[in-house]
Amino acid sequence: MNIPFVNLAKQFMALESELTEAFLEVGRSGNYIMGEKLEEFESAAAKFCDTSFAIGVADGSNALFLVLKAMGVGPGDEVITATNSFIASAWVIAATGAKPVLVDVGNDFNLHEENIAPAITARTRAIIPVHLTGRPAPMDEINALAQKHNFFVLEDAAQAIGAKYKGRRVGSLGLAAGFSLHPLKNLGVYGDGGLITTNDSSLNMALRKLRNHGLKNRDECEVWGFNSRLDAMQAAFASIKLKQLDEWNYRCREIASLYRNGIKDFVEVPLDQDWEECVYHNFVIRTEYRDELMQFLKDHGVDTRIHYPIPIHLQEAAKYLGYSKGAFPNAERYALSMISLPIYPELTDVEIEYI
Numbered sequence: 001m002n003i004p005f006v007n008l009a010k011q012f013m014a015l016e017s018e019l020t021e022a023f024l025e026v027g028r029s030g031n032y033i034m035g036e037k038l039e040e041f042e043s044a045a046a047k048f049c050d051t052s053f054a055i056g057v058a059d060g061s062n063a064l065f066l067v068l069k070a071m072g073v074g075p076g077d078e079v080i081t082a083t084n085s086f087i088a089s090a091w092v093i094a095a096t097g098a099k100p101v102l103v104d105v106g107n108d109f110n111l112h113e114e115n116i117a118p119a120i121t122a123r124t125r126a127i128i129p130v131h132l133t134g135r136p137a138p139m140d141e142i143n144a145l146a147q148k149h150n151f152f153v154l155e156d157a158a159q160a161i162g163a164k165y166k167g168r169r170v171g172s173l174g175l176a177a178g179f180s181l182h183p184l185k186n187l188g189v190y191g192d193g194g195l196i197t198t199n200d201s202s203l204n205m206a207l208r209k210l211r212n213h214g215l216k217n218r219d220e221c222e223v224w225g226f227n228s229r230l231d232a233m234q235a236a237f238a239s240i241k242l243k244q245l246d247e248w249n250y251r252c253r254e255i256a257s258l259y260r261n262g263i264k265d266f267v268e269v270p271l272d273q274d275w276e277e278c279v280y281h282n283f284v285i286r287t288e289y290r291d292e293l294m295q296f297l298k299d300h301g302v303d304t305r306i307h308y309p310i311p312i313h314l315q316e317a318a319k320y321l322g323y324s325k326g327a328f329p330n331a332e333r334y335a336l337s338m339i340s341l342p343i344y345p346e347l348t349d350v351e352i353e354y355i
């Protein structure tokens with residue numbers, strides 16, 4: 001068999017007629033920026049995430065960045081996040097002028113109180129827990145720390161749309177959350193796209209201005225803003241796919257269970273906790289024989305990836321933060337042993353059995 005790590009075309013073909021109809025509808029309307037299709041998606045996304053508001057933006061990185069800007073985070077401030085995430089979790093902090101404060105993670109790849117607490121200072125303004133691989137971070141303990149030390153919580157839910165923590169959707173568990181609609185995500189569009197969710201009406205209003213140049217209306221600018229809008233075409237596509245998302249996520253959980261039962265005696269596999277409902281953006285196994293296993297799988301037609309081989313604190317861009325090798329032993333150890341197996345709803349049971 002030849003099994004790619006992703007197969008976006010297969011999903012597109014399953015929805016081709018509906019997507020084509022949406023393309024023609026938006027194309028013929030002449031309304032390509034903001035407007036009805038975006039509002040429809042935002043309303044559906046807010047309902048899906050159990051929040052009062054959803055704001056479509058250019059991409060997942062902008063979703064995080066705009067919340068930080070709206071909350072006034074800037075020079076002299078510190079924001080805590082995980083070192084094992086994609087680089088965007090940290091650069092959005094640096095882009096505000098604040099200092100990214102990186103911390104180690106637990107066996108589930110997520111932040112925990114024992115990692116976070118020593119990193120809190122008088123300058124801490126926020127924490128960005130990352131629901132990595134589609135697994136919710138332990139939000140009760142994170143929110144308790146935030147309340148105790150008077151900083152806010154911004155969920156990096158880029159990989160986790162639809163996941164649940166103690167029965168509640170991610171995106172509704174902090175002050176706000178940022179989602180990515182990149183094509184590789186569980187809810188992916190056909191280009192870049194992002195989404196912010198919040199229950200805070202004042203923050204919602206501020207974000208809607210910031211994403212659109214700071215404009216109050218067509219002619220009046222209240223604040224210096226940014227150009228970060230989810231366009232109408234991508235919003236229309238996202239609305240179509242959102243209707244399928246729970247079913248797709250359920251299938252990913254099925255695949256994860258099949259993997260787990262089939263390989264748990266040979267490699268370390270992720271285990272679901274009673275209080276979480278993961279969506280498995282990635283299914284990450286660990287083994288001391290990582291490189292050999294990846295090569296073996298490649299030789300037999302199975303494509304795999306590493307998410308992510310270089311922790312943020314060891315990236316060249318982060319040198320000025322002063323971290324060195326050995327600073328975060330868990331993240332560094334995981335980076336040397338992780339393999340992401342193919343996982344997407346279109347995989348067949350036959351393909352999974354072959355893997």
